[in-house]
Amino acid sequence: MSTQEGQANIGKVLSFLREWDRGDMRVRNRIASSFVTQNTGKTFYELELEFAQVASLFLARLTTWMRLTYMFGTFLGLQLKAIGIFLSASSHDQYLMEFLEDGGVLTLLDILSQSQSREDDKAEALRLLLTVSNAGRKYKEIVCESHGVKVIADCLALSNRDExxxxxxxLLESLSQGNPKYQYQVYKCLIAVMTCSSPKSQQLVLHTLRIVQLKLKTAHHSIVEPLLSALRSLHLEVQDEAIKLILHLKCCDVKSALLTGLVALLRPGKEEMQQHQISKEAELIEMTGSLTAFVQQAAAAKTIRLLAEEDQELSHELLSLGVVQHLLHAMGNREHADAQIQASLALEHFVMSSPAVEDHVERVMGVSLFAAFKNKAETVYTKMDETEAEMLSNQVNMPHVLNGNVLDG
Known part of the structure; x- marks a missing residue:
């Protein structure tokens, strides 16, 4: 570029900035919209060429405009998109540092915290924070030091839109990677929002938690209770993520607590099974509560089967916890066919892996029912009469079976 062309370009930029400074909201909206249309996807060097090496002056104006007006939300989406062009400009982090120095991260986090912020604007603010996080460890630490992890986790748990x-x-996954100082904070925050009410949120929390957990050598004990509770979900995608996480945790220090908890879920507590006696005015809620207990029973049986099939040592440990007794109890649950099916499939594994278990189960079931079970475990519940179901569901203090030996229970 010649000196004369450079001077002309500088003059053009100064005129552009002057129009911005003197313009009202309508003028700034027009300028910012034009900027987004013409500059999306440009690199740092292209932006510098366009703005005669002073593009930072326009970024500072955009950041200030957003910081002063974001509470009103009128032009927030446009402001975020315009700033995003600078932050995503490749090959350089100058704009990123300038944005942070102007309090950009705190502003973005405050946008997420405001109840009046629109979901579109929250999604855009999260994308900008993701750009910051993906820039490297020091940027992740800045977000975390600004108390960003809790704000983002709350956004995941409470937002109204899937996007x-x-x-x-x-973003939470990004903050957990290459960020040893705050990785555990992300992990604990995800555990804290596991019990959120939205199925989509719960699915995403469990999925992200599993990715974070893969990087950790140990698991926090507080993960056990909400994880087992997730098996109550009526949404299969939530159950699936919970089961995947449990399968990973079989190698962690919470293994024993999870196994004990899973076996206990095969026999729902009386308070869960008799909710209909509590209040006639809340019949629908109580029916749902009973249903979720049965759903949890079925999911626990499925998880037990998957664990036992993957690891022989886990299979032996489950036997020592009386899993056969509890699976037989679940098979007698005529209130929920899936619980019967999953319990039967799980029991089939233990029967096939141990002659002692096979002999014991045959004695309990009787020759006819056991033959139907051996023929096709998943349909045995259709062959079971009321007396047989009652007999299985009332099994108490049956012997525990371990390593092929029947032990006194």
């Missing part, structure tokens, strides 16, 4: 939740989950 916002999905970006929040990706």
């Amino acid at each position: 916002t939740k999905e970006v929040a989950s990706v």
